[in-house]
Amino acid sequence: MSFNTFGHLFRVTTWGESHGPALGATVDGCPPGVTIDSDALQHWLDRRKPGQNKFTTQRQEPDAVKILSGTFEGVSTGTPIQLMIENTDQRSKDYGEIARAFRPGHADITYHQKYGLRDYRGGGRSSARETAARVAAGGVARAVLAQLVPGLKITGYMVQIGPHKIDRARFDATQIDQNPFWCPDASAAADWAVYLDDLRKAHNSVGAVIEVTASGVPAGLGAPIYAKLDSDLAAAMMSINAVKAVEIGEGMEAATLTGVENADEIRMGPNGPEFLSNHAGGILGGISTGQDVVVRFAVKPTSSILTPRQTITTAGEEVDLITKGRHDPCVGIRAVPVGEAMMACVILDHLLLDRGQTGGLRGQIG
Amino acid sequence: MSFNTFGHLFRVTTWGESHGPALGATVDGCPPGVTIDSDALQHWLDRRKPGQNKFTTQRQEPDAVKILSGTFEGVSTGTPIQLMIENTDQRSKDYGEIARAFRPGHADITYHQKYGLRDYRGGGRSSARETAARVAAGGVARAVLAQLVPGLKITGYMVQIGPHKIDRARFDATQIDQNPFWCPDASAAADWAVYLDDLRKAHNSVGAVIEVTASGVPAGLGAPIYAKLDSDLAAAMMSINAVKAVEIGEGMEAATLTGVENADEIRMGPNGPEFLSNHAGGILGGISTGQDVVVRFAVKPTSSILTPRQTITTAGEEVDLITKGRHDPCVGIRAVPVGEAMMACVILDHLLLDRGQTGGLRGQIG
């Protein structure tokens, strides 16, 4: 990871600002010979697209992705794939006030301090709009994974909004696409709709917890010590706007467990080792075990709210700021497809890295 | 981060196994002209050193660090600094059984699967012993920081062991060095001693939560989007053995907050902006705000325990395994100086990266 690029061999560089002419991702290191279907990319972008219901920003963006390079007759050639999304609904006039005042809890002030100037239109580069480019790149990663590891499946969903968690006993993966929260618990989703609508009307916002699971990940991915699979996932998820914590498997709860409880005991199954539990979240020593890789991350509440908050201006004046504009009351919702995209990119990257170093060699058991 | 190297400009490569002749760190990109005092490095290593009390492994290692290159007459020259720590107390005979059986919850099985072979002596490269090299490198980083940012201070401490948390009202930084847990709450430390001793005698182990705070960090450090300060810290901490979660500021709790609550409001102080709270943990948009940078991470319980657990052997046999040897009942304790070292390295790295890109330019306020 360096500046605006992540990945070791599957390298994604995102570019673009919220209200510039376009944004996108330069995807380098993609294996050749993979069908990269712009319709398939669009499918993933549509999941993240703003304006789909009252719980996401009302900005209307088609988020239409164009492939400018790297494919020939619809197949990847091994050269860089440029994915461009043009911005169409930039109402810069909405952002007049934040040109001079810093939104509390927002990157406005740190961009100003670091760079000496900032593109304040819609948050510029710090806008969650940047994540559209990640989702496009994730679509490429998914296409490659579908060819290289057919059984691999990545699923993101929301498990908590504010203090309200799902009931794991009601977990139903088929529900995820059936509600605006990507919530696997239909009952919780109904409650959340009421809860969030109230918050929104009260000119407030709230945080959330997202979980992303990858099943069918081969054992052996991850490059210890400083490119461990969990370390790279942590960096990837923490790089998403507003994320403040990342957990693998038991996460913070691992602190409360004893060694007797935490041991994922192993038995010999018909196809190799089988674990009796998955406290590890599919990763031991930074390397995948073959179990589900389970990552969670916490998203803080949107900082752009209609309730006045104390802040200062670039001139050093103290003001109370109300942030108008079209903002998500829970930015965590649209983080779900972004988390999936990052998972796809990181897993593919490690698949390539591993076959580079080990050539796919695997230690036999039994 | 790639394989065994982390950092953009201050680049640390660690090497070595638990029971090999030596281990160490190759530190590249260190600024020239800094006094690198081997006694000072030793000071930090002594904090992490095993065998200091009954709550850490009884392995006796002096952890004496030698500087093999990169300094001239005690001053850094800008060339690579090689730090070597020789292993002296390798009782490889203790590890007979784990040569063939995989410890549940340990990297034994994944190293075997990935690489086809593994150095099983003391866990080889996956041993927490690797972190001695990080602490040595962190000592170099601290020496540079002391020269470049005199007021900067990095402090790590344990805030939770098993289910037992400190009482923040009793937080006293002077207590941290006064108990075997680096615990800032003297009362909690006393309770923990009893708790952990019981666990140890019961042939069990337990997890912990470590917090590391850096005060005096200048505003403006962090390179969005994919080398954000928090993203790099997350990767750094997650790369430490047994870590399963990383939090910045409010961490997972950020999910429960509303936007009104989470806003760190800003007022104008005599020396520039002042924040009325620090939910952000000193980082907004991946860039430091000038407030304390606050990171927490959860360490899972040691997987090497004397209680039998079900597992398999390399031959695929199902066995019950008791792990003998000299293991920490709470590996989180010795993770405290490691977390500090990683914090020091990451902050220095970003200081260098920032002055590379921006040349120290800073946006004025007021």
Next chain:
Amino acid sequence: MSFNTFGHLFRVTTWGESHGPALGATVDGCPPGVTIDSDALQHWLDRRKPGQNKFTTQRQEPDAVKILSGTFEGVSTGTPIQLMIENTDQRSKDYGEIARAFRPGHADITYHQKYGLRDYRGGGRSSARETAARVAAGGVARAVLAQLVPGLKITGYMVQIGPHKIDRARFDATQIDQNPFWCPDASAAADWAVYLDDLRKAHNSVGAVIEVTASGVPAGLGAPIYAKLDSDLAAAMMSINAVKAVEIGEGMEAATLTGVENADEIRMGPNGPEFLSNHAGGILGGISTGQDVVVRFAVKPTSSILTPRQTITTAGEEVDLITKGRHDPCVGIRAVPVGEAMMACVILDHLLLDRGQTGGLRGQIG
């Protein structure tokens, strides 16, 4: 350098194929606060633009560059700068035969072998058209350098075509822009015109040697051992299409010199050290001396010629191939602005890298 990216801190990723919809460069790590004038970028692109005289390809491309991101009100913000050049004059029908036969001396066969497929339209990614993106990125580097090192000047010119060299005694920098060869020797340029026209009519092509000089480079740039200034320049120039050799200072001739001859003796001038000669080409131990940095590179003849050459097809058939289309009789000519661009990017990159590591500290003399 990795895949399609070069640079340590000033990182340029080029993308795009000869006959795709567009190509460009993603420039990351650009310092903030620099006026990036699209007209200025265009100025450099116009120098490389095809179709300007009978000695370059007759393809008509405006090579109009668009800045899609990374600037705000005309000033760089520190975020990625996306530079896009749309292709307009793709006559893919011209390339029918090379869809199946490999041009001898061209990358056709190696791309096919490596990637299993290739975009044969105009050479796809291996086309010299890719260098337009480098020139655009070089324009950004020049803008930054103009602000950071006002006296720095980069000049490229051709010193040899086929066996015909310039006469150094007639070197006149003002002539460089006055002939189609960027030749500093007006007399040679006149001869070359006749020579190359004859070759062109004979359905042949020829190689050339380009020299690029940077004056006003501060002493101290270059990061030994593996990011030496000359090492990075060698990689940069060798990455240009058709380049087969790179020389610094005396270059290959250094082999013939004795130590007595080669020593660039040093005297003390009013502003510091002064060298009595510059055999070193401005670089000692991989670090700039403050003298002119002098790089030369040899460009092989265009492999696409109208004279039949023996080759094979993808089906393994042996054929004689005549390459129609619009090709440069001496591709070296248009390599001049490309060499300048690479010089600008590498020097800026090292300027940033150096101020990252050393903070601009410099050893005093006298």
Next chain:
Amino acid sequence: MSFNTFGHLFRVTTWGESHGPALGATVDGCPPGVTIDSDALQHWLDRRKPGQNKFTTQRQEPDAVKILSGTFEGVSTGTPIQLMIENTDQRSKDYGEIARAFRPGHADITYHQKYGLRDYRGGGRSSARETAARVAAGGVARAVLAQLVPGLKITGYMVQIGPHKIDRARFDATQIDQNPFWCPDASAAADWAVYLDDLRKAHNSVGAVIEVTASGVPAGLGAPIYAKLDSDLAAAMMSINAVKAVEIGEGMEAATLTGVENADEIRMGPNGPEFLSNHAGGILGGISTGQDVVVRFAVKPTSSILTPRQTITTAGEEVDLITKGRHDPCVGIRAVPVGEAMMACVILDHLLLDRGQTGGLRGQIG
């Protein structure tokens, strides 16, 4: 390549100074399961070892290499391999005068200017002694290549010293090890011995040209555009001390050829494509063709000579300097095994990089 590390997946970091306690190489990314024989490493080091005849420095160093990590029972484990060579014959007193005066043509002055201080003992980090670490790392690369690409063979030799070139008609590979110059032309070697001995007695030194050939390199290695095989080789060779030029295939002579002459025509052989010539030096478009990879580099004369040269001191005084000490009259001689080592490292690196990206997929012909 960054600071003291080169390689994408097979990453070598060298460390250490000429007169420090030790120097070495940290080799990361080595594939697991390869026998790494310290005797075999020593074999390569012995070729570079000083003091073997009157044409190399009389410093006596055993250059005994120790493997400190990364192997288990003699086999690579996939973890970092630390190779250490202890310095034993450091006569620092010989270097008294160069502590204050800068040798003309040497890195003394640039290290001083860049870093503000320098380890002047024997040139510190800028000493050719650093190349011992490269040769050790190259030995690891050779061991891996021997296992992965059994037929691959790398051979270095000297083709020119001062103005005296070998006669290619007398090229006899079996002669290379039979004379102190690694010269494949026995007659030339005899002449060179007289020539160099005279120079040495005259307190002078001279340059040389080294050629390194790799046969049996599979087609398809190299990662365009900015990690081309030739681009990486150019950087690798230019990073060797005193190298001023790098050529691939025809090198500078490519400038004099016409397209008709330069075309390496292709016929269909029993095992695939066969080229009728190798002007390209085995690389087209940055990717290996399967022909011999041929690289040449020019080494300038040793700058440390016994003939007085004008220079200045750190205090700015003008002095005449005679460099005493034990220096090679032609440093090019000992660059031969170093060039071989760099070739081995770069080819292995690209083999791993290629199998990472393409998985070994290859386009069929015929």
